[in-house]
Amino acid sequence: MPPLVFAFLAALAIIASLGVILQRNPVHCVLSFALALTDIGVLFMGLGAVTVGFLQIVVYVGAIMVLFLFVIWLLNTQADALKPRGNLGIKFAGAIGAAVLAAELFVTFSSYPRMREIRTMPPDFGSIASVARMLFSDYLVAFEVTSLLLLASIVGAIALARTTTGAASPALPVTGGGDAPAGAPGASIASGAPARESA
Amino acid sequence: MTIELLIGAIKAIVIVVLVLGLTTMMLWFERKGSALIQDRIGANRADIFGIGKRLGLPNFGFINTVLADPIKMFTKEDFVPDGADRALHALAPFLALFPVIITFAVAPMGDILRIGRYNIDLQPANLNVAALYVLATIGIGVYGIALGGWASNNRWAMLGAIRASAQMISYEIAMGLAIIAVVVTYGTLDLQAMCRIQGGVWFGWLPRWGILLQPVSFVMLLIAGMAESKRVPFDLPEGESELVAGYFTEYSGGKQAVFMMTDFAEVLLVAVLITTFFFGGWQVPWLYRDGFHFPGGAHLLMPNLIVALLEFVAFWVKVVIFSCFQILIRWTLPRLRYDQLMRLGWKGLVPLGLINLVVTAFVVVVAGGK
Numbered sequence: 177m178p179p180l181v182f183a184f185l186a187a188l189a190i191i192a193s194l195g196v197i198l199q200r201n202p203v204h205c206v207l208s209f210a211l212a213l214t215d216i217g218v219l220f221m222g223l224g225a226v227t228v229g230f231l232q233i234v235v236y237v238g239a240i241m242v243l244f245l246f247v248i249w250l251l252n253t254q255a256d257a258l259k260p261r262g263n264l265g266i267k268f269a270g271a272i273g274a275a276v277l278a279a280e281l282f283v284t285f286s287s288y289p290r291m292r293e294i295r296t297m298p299p300d301f302g303s304i305a306s307v308a309r310m311l312f313s314d315y316l317v318a319f320e321v322t323s324l325l326l327l328a329s330i331v332g333a334i335a336l337a338r339t340t341t342g343a344a345s346p347a348l349p350v351t352g353g354g355d356a357p358a359g360a361p362g363a364s365i366a367s368g369a370p371a372r373e374s375a
Numbered sequence: 376m377t378i379e380l381l382i383g384a385i386k387a388i389v390i391v392v393l394v395l396g397l398t399t400m401m402l403w404f405e406r407k408g409s410a411l412i413q414d415r416i417g418a419n420r421a422d423i424f425g426i427g428k429r430l431g432l433p434n435f436g437f438i439n440t441v442l443a444d445p446i447k448m449f450t451k452e453d454f455v456p457d458g459a460d461r462a463l464h465a466l467a468p469f470l471a472l473f474p475v476i477i478t479f480a481v482a483p484m485g486d487i488l489r490i491g492r493y494n495i496d497l498q499p500a501n502l503n504v505a506a507l508y509v510l511a512t513i514g515i516g517v518y519g520i521a522l523g524g525w526a527s528n529n530r531w532a533m534l535g536a537i538r539a540s541a542q543m544i545s546y547e548i549a550m551g552l553a554i555i556a557v558v559v560t561y562g563t564l565d566l567q568a569m570c571r572i573q574g575g576v577w578f579g580w581l582p583r584w585g586i587l588l589q590p591v592s593f594v595m596l597l598i599a600g601m602a603e604s605k606r607v608p609f610d611l612p613e614g615e616s617e618l619v620a621g622y623f624t625e626y627s628g629g630k631q632a633v634f635m636m637t638d639f640a641e642v643l644l645v646a647v648l649i650t651t652f653f654f655g656g657w658q659v660p661w662l663y664r665d666g667f668h669f670p671g672g673a674h675l676l677m678p679n680l681i682v683a684l685l686e687f688v689a690f691w692v693k694v695v696i697f698s699c700f701q702i703l704i705r706w707t708l709p710r711l712r713y714d715q716l717m718r719l720g721w722k723g724l725v726p727l728g729l730i731n732l733v734v735t736a737f738v739v740v741v742a743g744g745k
Contacts, residue, residue: 203525207463210518217511230507238514238547242540245521249537304504304564 177222185222189215202248210241225302378493386499387480394479394643397695401639403440405702412706451628456528459625463526468626468633471519475640478512481505482647483567484690485657486664488683497657497687498567506554506564509648513550513603516641517543520605520612523634524622535621538713539612543603545720550599552728553592556735557652560588562743570656574663580670582660586653591731593653595724600645601701602720604638608708611716646697654693657686 192215195208213236220229300306311319410417418436421443422428455464485497502508517540524536561569575583586593602609613621623634650656661667662685666676677685711719 201460203460203463203522207518207522214515226504227507230504230511233511234507234514238511238517239544242517242521242544245525246537246540249525249533304507 181222182219185215185219189219203245206241206244206248209244210237213237213241227302227304227307382493382495383499386495386497390479390482390484390499391476393691394476394640395636397643397691397698398636398639399441400695401642401698401702402444402635403437404699405639405705406440407436408699408702409706412703445632448632449629453629454625454627456625458528460526460528463522464625465630467519467523467526468630468637469519470522471516471637472633472640474512474515474519475637475644478509478644479647481508481566482690483570483651483656485683485686486571487679489679496567497683501565501567503563503565505566506558509566510547510551510554513644514547516603516637519637520622523626524612527622527625529625531618531620532622532624535612535618535624538618539605539622542605542609542611542716542720545717546599546602546609546724549595549720549724549728550603552725552732553595553599554648554652556592556728556732557585557589557596559732559735559739560585562739566651566656569651570658573655573658576661576670582655582658584653584655584658589653589731589735591727593649595728595731596649596652597645597701598719599724600641600648601704602716604641604645604701606638606642606701607705608711609716610710611713642698642701643694645701646694649697650690650693654697657690659685659689662686 189212192208192212196205196212199205199208214233217229217232217237220226220232298306407417409415418439419434421436421439422434423438423442427434427438455461480500481498481502483498488495488497520539520543521536524532524534524539527533557569558564561572563569563572569585573583573585577583577587581587605612611621612618613623618624623631626634661669662682664679664682666674666682668674
């Protein structure tokens with residue numbers, strides 16, 4: 177990647193990240209966050225990790241940030257309600273976080289000569305085959321444990337979403353049925369759902 | 376070096392012009408086609424100074440769609456509602472159109488074209504993870520729709536935006552599963568390589584097209600693709616009878632035209648994907664790099680230029696056929712109810728895709744011996 181392109185993308189990533197924390201409107205923050213993640217995906221591609229870059233965009237920008245948008249809409253937060261708070265505890269926590277980050281950056285940059293030594297890459301670096309080979313051999317256990325965690329969270333989400341009676345009752349069919357009076361001509365046709373009949 | 380850059384630039388310009396041109400053609404086809412289906416006459420009035428009428432030419436409504444409508448739309452008042460987020464309101468249509476247009480960069484329009492000493496690959500951008508690229512750009516496409524609805528400061532638009540993002544996220548999963556099954560079948564993510572694999576014949580006459588290997592994925596991709604492009608029967612984000620016009624209720628003039636173009640570009644995109652994955656891409660039955668080799672044993676050898684041209688035309692003909700097929704479905708089926716939409720996506724297509732993927736992987740491992 178040409179240094180100029182890298183500098184541009186890096187600057188954009190920093191600006192977008194600043195936008196996440198400095199903007200008042202939560203939707204603008206999410207948009208900045210999505211921009212930052214896309215930008216980092218492009219940086220990955222430029223550094224040779226094409227597969228990881230695209231996966232980053234598919235997973236984070238295409239799915240997770242859209243869910244963030246959803247949550248913000250469903251919580252219905254007004255921008256005015258999010259005035260900056262002069263809470264001393266938050267400022268203290270922020271100062272600690274900044275100090276840790278500064279220390280980390282210092283350690284990283286002071287070991288710069290060592291970083292330069294590892295810049296030779298194998299010829300198939302970043303290809304989907306090499307990523308998959310690593311994922312399913314060297315890091316197989318970690319990979320499987322992660323998928324187990326995800327499965328557990330899916331099961332947990334379903335368990336929370338189910339009602340105590342055991343029957344799944346999504347909100348949509350119930351409200352949809354409420355529009356038409358019972359016994360209306362349209363209602364009998366539309367009541368294909370078992371949930372609707374119980375409601 | 377300069378020549379290579381020039382070739383790349385020409386390929387990029389060709390694909391953009393073709394996509395925008397075909398998008399307009401689809402608009403025309405939709406207007407006249409829907410009229411045909413509904414036993415109406417459709418657009419037939421616009422003319423340039425009455426020249427067509429004086430010469431007695433039949434009016435197919437071309438001028439309506441290609442000239443009159445764009446002029447009308449782009450000279451209309453660009454209305455922004457009170458309390459709207461002006462910047463995002465302006466940005467949203469382009470955020471919707473841009474990811475769709477750039478996806479065509481990996482459309483394999485043909486095999487190798489030889490001019491002089493240059494071998495030109497007729498894919499605008501040869502990317503070896505093209506299938507991932509397609510998934511990524513389709514994933515980004517949600518933002519334009521979602522933000523357009525939100526920035527309008529209108530309840531209808533907001534509801535449309537929420538519906539659109541829920542629908543697109545849900546059907547992206549089905550679409551991803553269909554594409555993964557295809558990738559497992561071909562063993563590559565490169566769309567151009569997929570087309571090459573589909574060359575040749577089975578039993579001496581049957582083209583080796585992907586539809587014969589992955590019929591389930593084809594149906595899934597078609598359904599999920601139509602849901603992604605928010606067409607009837609999946610047009611709940613617009614839902615004219617419920618939400619006025621859904622996420623673009625507060626859009627007028629040029630911005631609304633851009634949203635409309637996005638819809639039709641997505642129709643084309645789905646057609647491109649279906650053609651590439653299941654119908655051989657640029658493959659013409661029995662056409663090889665040196666010409667036709669018919670099943671009976673007859674040969675018809677042709678120069679590379681004609682072969683490349685035939686492949687190029689074949690690809691776009693297939694794309695147009697599948698685009699027209701989607702428009703035909705649009706004017707045939709009624710709209711789904713929202714719970715039906717979600718049930719079809721999550722309880723129909725996703726389990727079907729998972730089963731299809733497991734079966735595909737099993738067959739590939741057993742048959743391929745890898």
